[in-house]
Amino acid sequence: MEFLLVLFMIIIGALIGGITNSIAIKMLFRPYEAKYIGKWKVPFTPGLIPKRREELAKQLGRMVVEHLLTPEGMKKRLENGNFKKHALDWVTKETDKLYYSNQSLQSILHSVGLEITEDQLRAYIHGFGKKKVQGLIEKNDDRVLRDFLDDDWLHKSEKGINQLSTYIQKALVQYIGGPEARQKILEVIQAYLGGKGFFGNMISSFLGNDGLADNIQPLLVQYAESEDGREMLERLISKEWEKLLNKKVRDITDLVGEELLDKAIHTIGTSLFPNGRLNQPLTDWLPKAIPTMFNNRIVPSLINKAADLLIGRMDVLFQSLKIEDIVEAEVASFPIRRVEQLVLNISSREFKMITYLGALLGGMIGLIQGIFVLLLS
Structure with a gap:
């Protein structure tokens, strides 16, 4: 009989301990x-975590900012060579993927939300180019062309004049020595002597127009081939080049004409985007050397500069993002039922052990009580 009494008290104590711990665990959420x-x-409603949700959200937000997601930690991450390498590999992979995708430029623009036709693009280039040219002209209206060229360009232009005069000399000699120039010389002689009356007719009949042309043409060729002739051409070109260098922008604009400028800008837009150009894949637009150069030179430089910029502005960026407020708002809006499920999925074994421990302690207390009852009776 005494044994059954002790066993009964052990069972009651174990039930009380286990049930009490189980209820306490559930009261964390419910x-x-x-x-x-x-x-x-x-009393005790709602559960502990729902009741302290706002305080819990604030504490979690503070903990994340002060200990988990800190500016110093992000700086170290960005300074890490592995991060830059992974970023470079990712950009290179995406660039190659885009380049070899055989997608047309129009489909790529469509994928990023830009709907544009070739006519619209040409019109935009024309309008943009015209606006920029007009702005440049208005801004530099009183400046001369020389102001836009540095000393290196001016030095190159002097060499270019020498080469141009030599080229023109050769072309001029070739032309003057040809049949077309002889015919022109003959026509000039005939027109000149025909206007001199009797004296001109006498010379024409005595020497003959063909004879005069045959005598004059070699003289012209000889002079055109001479160093003096080349120097004369060089002086003429240099003189005209100096005039052009000293012309003001408005004078050059008036000389070229607004209509010609407009046509030039329109021609550039048309040459860049002829009909059907937008429907061609990138492999037809760009040679392989350009994506390779982009990946090998431009991308590493951009990643380094972007990382340096982010590192330098990390503190300001964190202040602007207000991560603590974001975490607090997210935790405060997170469903309690989902929090309970998440915690139980992670700690269900530990909670069971706590329940079993309560039952064990309750059973031990029941055993001790039973022993005392037996001793006292």
């Missing part, structure tokens, strides 16, 4: 809302 009997609020 009930989710406060319960009322009439106007009287039932």
Whole structure:
């Protein structure tokens, strides 16, 4: 009989301990809302975590900013060579993927939300180019062309004049020595002597127009081939080049004409985007050397500069993002039922052990009570 009494007290103690711990665990989350009997609020409702949700959200936000996601930690991450390498590999992979995708430029623009036709693109280039040219002209209206060229360009232009005069000399000699120039010389002689009356007719009949042309043409060729002739051409070109260098922008604009400038800008747009150009894949637009150069030179430089910029502005960026407020708002809006499920999925074994420990302690207390009852009786 005494044994059954002790066993009964052990069982009761174990049940009380286990059930008490189980209820305590559940009361961490439940009930989710406060319960009322009439106007009287039932004690311990809602559960501990729902009741302290706002305070928990604030503490989590502070913990994340102060210990988990810190500017110093992000700086170290960005300074890490592995991060830059992974970023470079990712950009290179995406660039090659885009280049070899056989997608047309129009489909690529469509994928990023840009709907544009070739006519619209040419019109945009024309309008943009015209606006920039007009702005440049208005800004530099009183400046001369020389102001836009550095000393290196001016030095190159002097060499270019020498080469140009030599080229023109050769072309001029070739032309003057040809049949077309002889015919022109003959026509000039005939027109000249024909206007001199009797004296001109006498010379023409005595020497003959063909004879005069045959004598004059070699003289012209000889002079055109001479160093003096080349120097004369060089002086003429240099003189005209100096005039052009000293012309003001408005004078050059007037000389070229607004209509010609407009046509030139339109021609550039048309040459860049002829009909059907937008429907061609990138492999037809760009040679392989350009994506290779982009990946090998431009991308590493951009990644380094972007990382340096982010590192330098990390503190300001964190202040602007207000990560603590973001975490607090997200935690405060997170469903309690989902929090409970998440915690139980992670710690269900530990919670069971706590329940079993409660039952064990309750059973031990029941055993001790039973022993005392037996001793006292």
